[in-house]
Amino acid sequence: MHRLLRTVLLGLASLAGLVAHATPLINAAGRQALALNGRWHVIVDPYDNGYVNYRLQRFDASAKPNGGYFLDRKPATPAELIEYDFDTSASLNVPGDWNSQDDKLLYYESTVWYRRLFDFTPRSADARQFIHFGGANYEADVYLNGAKLGRHVGGFTPFEFEVTGKLRSAGNSLVVRVNNARRPEAVPTVNTDWWNYGGLTRDVMLLETPATCIRDFVLRLQPGAGRRVRGFVQLDGSAQPVKVEIPELKISVEAAADARGRANFEFELKGAQLWSPEQPRLYAVTLSSGADRLTEKVGFRTIETRGSDILLNGKPIFLRGISLHEENPLRGGRATTPADARQLLGWAQELGCNYVRLAHYPHNEHMARVADEMGILLWAEVPVYWTIHWDNPETYANAENQLTELVTRDRNRASIIIWSMANETPISPARTVFLKKLVAHTRALDPTRLISAAMERHSPPDDPRTSIVEDELAEVTDLVSFNQYIGWYVGMPDDCAQAKWIINYNKPVIISEFGADALQGFHGDRRARFTEEFQADLYRQTLAMLEKIPQLRGMTPWILCDFRSPRRHLPNIQDGWNRKGLIGENGTRKLAFAVLQEYYARKAAEYARP
Helix, strand or coil: CHHHHHHHHHHHHHHHCCECCCCCCCCHHHCEEEECCEEEEEEEECCCCCCECCCCCEHHHCCCCCCCHHHCCCCCCCCCCCCCCCCCCCEEEECCCCCCCCHHHCCCCCEEEEEEEECCCCCCCCCEEEEEECCCECEEEEEECCEEEEEEECCCCCEEEECCCCCCCCCEEEEEEEECCCCCCCCCCCCCCCCCCCECCCCEEEEEECCCEEEEEEEEECCCCCCEEEEEEEEECCCCEEEEEEHHHCEEEEEECCCCCEEEEEEECCCCCCCCCCCCCCEEEEEEECCEEEEEEECCCCEEEECCEEEECCEECCEEEEEECCEECCCCEECCCHHHHHHHHHHHHHHCCCEEEECCCCCCHHHHHHHHHHCCEEEEECCCECCCCCCCHHHHHHHHHHHHHHHHHHCCCCCEEEEEEEECCCCCHHHHHHHHHHHHHHHHHCCCCEEEEEEECECCCCCCCEEECCCHHHHCCCCEEEECCECCCECCHHHHHHCEEECCCCCCEEEEECCCCECCCCCCCCCCCECHHHHHHHHHHHHHHHCCCCCEEEECCCCCECEECCCCCCCCCCCCEECCCCECCCCCECHHHHHHHHHHHHHHHHHHCC
């Protein structure tokens, strides 16, 4: 009866075109799965011809859709008119963006249809199946065998649809309409300073679970509670006992799930080594309930603030960081694999970093998992960027949903210590209400991490040398983080020596951005813009300036690597790239790399003293 009811509800959801499940299965990569990555046939559809008719009526909203490409039809007779054919269309790699795979699609922003055929045999009669997407930029409409499963909005967070009872043994047709058109009411909105990579940019998997499965879990040390771990396991299915085991620590605890399928846990973490950048200790944690069993690698640590200090496991730490886009500069496309994550985070470690800002959107799940292993602290954020529609309730709901999906996916990652709400948002009453709501929502989801946002500085009209950081949002964040570009967008590097700062908050200060463009290999006078010498001099003078801020406890200069940006047009210098990277698009380090590396070596020695 339970299975029949679930099937009926799934059918009703598909007919209504509902959105994906609000909480995708945690640790999709660790599940029994059929990988659906590889070559997918695609149709580039700039007029959305396969989605709407010439009167802009959606085919998938019709009882007789006929022309929709999601039907994946062939002519029944030579006389039948069908003006598309996936089988003879081009193909692209999944995961991957379409922009870097085909020169004709470099600037393309609209719809591309993806289709994958696959066979499937379930493990057992009562097994459940879910089609899981790691991410699709930006809107995704998903169809299985001609029927709509639902849609997802947001380019960087996971989503899934249950397909139990909908799969054939052979010839399943999975069709996804992906549209990356920028829209004023979207998150992010129409104006950004990064490339709008479209497509199925992360893994696609067909997951299989028992009838009752583990959907979500949280296990974490509580700040101020010693070695006490609290958390829960959320079941999807019938209520039954749940067990949590950490074999290496000889920990085994069991709890009953309540009527909602939630089992709460609390236990002492005896004999454990806490996770830190110096010793990124991870423990195999096994969760089991009935026939479902899931193993995760989890690190345990605390993060908190005391006055202007940041405390990791109770000890002060200076966050030696760098900002990072989810892009492989050597090939100029989205970073999609664990190897990409290791390359980028490895370069950050070479720089002397113990901390990275993942800008300006949720990065691939691989990034946080690799950071857990390598011992790199992370700032993770959502793309509430510049000029969001602050008064639009749908825009807020979109931002909150993306934040929920990010926090739910990554809140068991020891590496993530900061959730960021926004970047460079102009102060207004509506904006502050919007962001304070996000802060409150995030604290409810995860009260154990720090919350911040990349705010801005300003100067009095009659005193350009004085920089003031004053933002009502800073009253509810744990950190005072802000971007500043004295020496690049404001004045010249020599102006750093005369700068004065007014920051009236007894909180840790994090400089979330500073930097200057430099074309790798372009040399000249230190006062000549776009030379490596100019960038290196700006770093020297900026670091000396920032050291005068008494609450300074970290920074993430902008940025580790050059990255593509359609805003950057200067011929023979930018050519569609933001050149603020310390590493060029060819992987070569610029002069400023060594400047920051030397500074971080000094800070590491300073904070290593007893």
